Amino acid sequence: MIQSWWESFIWIIGGSEINTAMPVWQLVLRTITVYGVALLIIRVAKRRFMGGYTTFDILLGFVVGSILSRAITGSIRFVDMFIVVLALVIMHWIISTIGYYAGSFISKTVKNSARQLVKDGEMIEEEMRKSKLGENDLMQAVRNQGNVDSLEKVNSAYLERDGSITVITNGCDAHILEIEVKENVQTVKIKIEH
DSSP states (O other), X not given: XXXXXXXXXXXXXXXXXXXXXXXXXXXXXXXXXHHHHHHHHHHHHOTHHHHSOOHHHHHHHHHHHHHHHHHHHTSSOXXXXXHHHXXXXXXXXXXXXXXXHHOHHHHHHHHOOOEEEEETTEEOHHHHHHHTOOHHHHHHHHHHHHOOSSGGGEXXXXXXXXXXXXXXXXXXXXXXXXXXXXXXXXXEEEEEEO
C-alpha cells in the first residue's frame, strides 16, 4: 500500500524523470512539494542553516536554492534533489560540529574571524585595508550602531564574521550642571554626553 501510494505521488509530481515540458498543474504540485521539503530541511538543519549569515551559511543557501529550483522546473529528478540537498545539509552540520569541537583553526578557516577596526578611538588602517572598508563605511556604522558621531567616542569597533560592524563606545560622561535645595528637596541637573 505504501509502495503504491509513493509511486502514485512520484508520478503526480513527475519526480521519476527529468522533464523538459511539464503541465502547469504538475509544476504547481512540484513547487508545493519542493517548498514543503525545503521547510523540512531547514527545520532539521535548525537555525544554523540560514540564521548565521556567515559566508559558509550563505554558500549553502545558494547551492540548496539552486538545486531546489532545478527540482521545481524538472531538470533534476525529485528523489535526486532530496538526496543531494540532504547530503549538503549533513555536510554543513558535520563541518559546523567539527569547527565547534576542533577549535578556532577550522572555525576561522571556514567562517573567518572578527577584525578589530578601531581601538581606543583610533582607526586601524591595516585592518580597514584588509577588510576593503572605507572611512565613510566605518563612520556610518559608528553613527548607526554606536549613536556617536566621532571615532574619539569609540572604544572599539569590529568587522564581525557575518559582515556587520559592532561598535563599542566609551560610555557616557556625566557633568553636574547645577545643584539646588528648596524646601528640603535637593535637585541636581546633570548633562550626559555620549
